[in-house]
Amino acid sequence: MPLPVVRRPRRPGRTGGVVPACVLLVAGLAVSFLMAVTLAGAQGRQADERMDRHLEAVRAAVAGEAYRRAETLGHLAASVGVQEDLTAQDFEALTFRLAFRGMPGITDVGYVVSVPDARVQAVQRAWRRKGAANLSLRPVGTAEHRFVVLDRSLETASPALGSDLMAAREPSEALDAARAGGQVTASRAYVLLRDRMLPAARQQTSFLLVAPVYGAGDAPDAGLLRGWLAMGVRGGDFIDGTLRQVSQGRVNVTLSDVSVPGGERPMATVRAGEPLADARLHRETTMDVAGRTWRLQVDPTTGLASAAENRLHLVVLAGGAVISLLLAGLVLVLSTSRDRALAQVEQATAALKADIAERRRVEARLRERETELERFAAVAAHDLKSPLTVIAGYSELVEDHLADGAGEQVSGWLQRIRGGTGRMQRLIDDLLAYAGAGDAxxxxxxxxxxxxxxxxxxxxxxxxxxxxxxxxxxxxxxxxxxxxxxxxxxxxxxxxxxxxxxxxxxxxxxxxxxxxxxxxxxxxxxxxxxxxxxxxxxxxxxxxxxxxxxxxxxxxxxxxxxxxxxxxxxxxxxxxxxxxxxxxxxxxxxxxxxxxxxxxxxxxxxxxxxxxxxxxxxxxxxxxxxxxxxxxxxx
CATH class of the missing domain: 3.30.565.10 (Histidine kinase-like ATPase, C-terminal domain)
Structure with a gap:
């Protein structure tokens, strides 16, 4: 009979597990690097999209708020032109609701008229009779003057009343441009005349919106220029009130006046957070506002993306490297321990088979013992019935033979013998029934x-x-x-x-x-x-x-x-x-x-x-x- 062939597991070489582990490590690092690069690119595109959306939102907000002020000023100019004989009371009534429009940055709205130097006192007396009791004209120079004869200030004082706008080149140019164009015009950025008396730290770069006022209706001067309405707007307050909610702490915004080539002048800056040093995300655009060109510059802050998002690609790279190292180590360990594990499994299987066989042998012996015990109980019970029957029969014969001649004590003994044999017979019957109930x-x-x-x-x-x-x-x-x-x-x-x-x-x-x-x-x-x-x-x-x-x-x-x-x-x-x-x-x-x-x-x-x-x-x-x-x- 040929001997059985015992196959031993092949022992791997010393480098059998190293090569797969190295291949897995290199592949894992390459995949992690590609994922990190892809994720970084996706984050960059998301940041670009966010900045584009923020730029559009800032531009729309600034243009919309500037248009609201220009439109409001144009409506007021039309209302003033309808008045045949404008008085200070009429002007107060027309501009009353201006304070409730919710337009931050507006300092005041004034009615401006052109006055020759020779008629300064006569014009002052005329407007005082029309209700401007505190009017005191302050001419500058000896040429034509343009005085603010009526003024609705949105602040506690009204220092603009009586001032001569010819004192500054910017408002004078805006008045001329408005008269020439017949529409609302913005001035170049400058410090308002009323703010020049403030400390330098409180002064803001501002601008003036100017709307021409023409006679209307059946008035003798219908269609002729009566004067102008001028609205002062502080640039810092205007931008801050307009963009504080729009920026959401994610972008810094700078507004500049670039109407004059080479003469750019910053108007206001909204600093919403710490700037993010990424020139790629810088955005800027220009817009036309009432005849002027403004430039918006939008730069990201650290709030544009959380720190976790900024470092997510690095986390992915590091995590991928760690996982690759772990997997490579696991492959190395598994490749060297596989044969040992197989040997242990074979040993455990053999032991389990032996245990199962032993359990079956024990169960077979137990079943044999149980059968033997049941047969023994049946045989013993059957063999015990005959002696008990004899005992019971002779007890009855003795009791019948003695009849009335037996004493009370003897009768009691006989009854106990009969009772014991009866209980024994019942027990034997039950044993026989119990044994028979399982086999028959x-x-x-x-x-x-x-x-x-x-x-x-x-x-x-x-x-x-x-x-x-x-x-x-x-x-x-x-x-x-x-x-x-x-x-x-x-x-x-x-x-x-x-x-x-x-x-x-x-x-x-x-x-x-x-x-x-x-x-x-x-x-x-x-x-x-x-x-x-x-x-x-x-x-x-x-x-x-x-x-x-x-x-x-x-x-x-x-x-x-x-x-x-x-x-x-x-x-x-x-x-x-x-x-x-x-x-x-x-x-x-x-x-x-x-x-x-x-x-x-x-x-x-x-x-x-x-x-x-x-x-x-x-x-x-x-x-x-x-x-x-x-x-x-x-x-």
Missing amino acids: SLEPAEVDLERLVADIVMDRTAHLRHDRPHIEIGRLPVVTADPARLRQVMDNLIGNAVKYVRHGTVAQIDISAERDGPMWRITVADHGIGIAPDQRDAVFAAFGRARGSEGYPGTGLGLAICRRIVDQHGGEIRAEENSGGGTRFVFTLPVVPGITGRDALTEDGTGGAGGGPGGGSDGGADGGPLYSAPGPDRR
């Missing part, structure tokens, strides 16, 4: 359960003269079972219900059956001493007895025999609490199709149209119990 084959047949129960009840109660139990028997079906074994089950259950009652009380027993799908559910309920919940399974074990049953005769094998028999029939048996006190024993038997008669019960346990044998109704017209054993009051 079943001989199924149709069993009239109703008649079987009636016979058992008769046998159990016929000899009683006092305290006869009250037994209620409901409609019971015809079942297919081993008649002798089924009789043992019912006899044990009914016998226990009759026996285990409180002293001085009469047993009350209810026997019923109902259809439960493919099974018959048969119930024997009593009102006896009951079984504790924690012992309702233990009472079905061999020699198992419940607490409280010590004072009652019994071997502890009756319920064990019942369980074996019910299990052989394919059913189940259990003990439950009875709602009226005591215990309900419920066992099931399979329903065999094709059986007719009283087995045709409905699923609620009631009978069909036919009654018992012969078509009658044994339970009476009201469908009551088929059998009622008389109690103490029905003897």
Whole structure:
């Protein structure tokens, strides 16, 4: 016979695991680098898109707010032109709502007229008569003057009233441009005349919006220039109020006047946060505002992207490198330990197979021992019955022979001998029944359960003269079972219900059956001493007895025999609490199709149209119990 070939696992070379680990490490680092580069590019594109959106939002906000002020000034100029004889009271009424428009940066709105140097005093007196009582014209130079004769200040004081706008080149150029163009015009950036008296730290670069005022309606000067409306706007307040919400702390904004080539002048800056040093994200654009060109410069702050987002590609790169190192190390470890693991698995498998074989041998020995014990119990019980029968027979002969001649003491001894032999015979019978319940084959047949129960009840109660139990028997079906074994089950259950009652009380027993799908559910309920919940399974074990049953005769094998028999029939048996006190024993038997008669019960346990044998109704017209054993009051 050839020897079996033992295959040993091939031992890998010293570099067998290094090469795959290095390849995996290089591939992992390459993939991590590509992911980091891709992510950085995506973040850059997102930042560009954000800056483009912020630039557009800033431009729209600045242009929109500048247009609102120019439009408001144009409407006021048209309203002033309608007045045939404008007074200070009329001007106050027309400009009253200006303070409630929510337009930050506006300092005041003034009505400006052109006055020759020779008519300065006459014009001053004329406007004082029209309500400007505090008007004091302050001419500059000896040429033509342009005085603010009416003024609505949005601040506490009105230093612009009476000032000559010819004192500065920027407002003078704006007045000329407005007269030439016939529309609202913005001045170049400069410091307002009214602000030049403030400390340098409080001065702001501002601009003036100017709208020409023409006579309208049926006035003699209809269509002719009467003067101008001038609106002062501080650049810093204008930009801050316009862009504080728009910037959202993510961009810094600078507004400059670039109307004059080479003469750029910053107007205002909104600093929303720390600048982000990234020239690639710088954005700028120009816009036309009332005839002037403004430039917006938008730069990102550190708030544009969180620190985590800025470093995310580095985190991905570092994380990928760490994961690659770990995977490479894992591959190296696995490649060198695979053979050891396989050997351990083979050893464990062999040990498991040996353990399984040993367990099977032990189980086979246990089954043999159990069979031997059951056979021994059956043989011993059978062999013991003969001597016990002899003892019982001779005890009866001695008692009959002595008759009245025996003394009271001898009679007591004979009764004890007969009682002991009777208990021994019952124990032997139970042992034989218990041993036979597990081995003997079943001989199924149709069993009239109703008649079987009636016979058992008769046998159990016929000899009683006092305290006869009250037994209620409901409609019971015809079942297919081993008649002798089924009789043992019912006899044990009914016998226990009759026996285990409180002293001085009469047993009350209810026997019923109902259809439960493919099974018959048969119930024997009593009102006896009951079984504790924690012992309702233990009472079905061999020699198992419940607490409280010590004072009652019994071997502890009756319920064990019942369980074996019910299990052989394919059913189940259990003990439950009875709602009226005591215990309900419920066992099931399979329903065999094709059986007719009283087995045709409905699923609620009631009978069909036919009654018992012969078509009658044994339970009476009201469908009551088929059998009622008389109690103490029905003897």
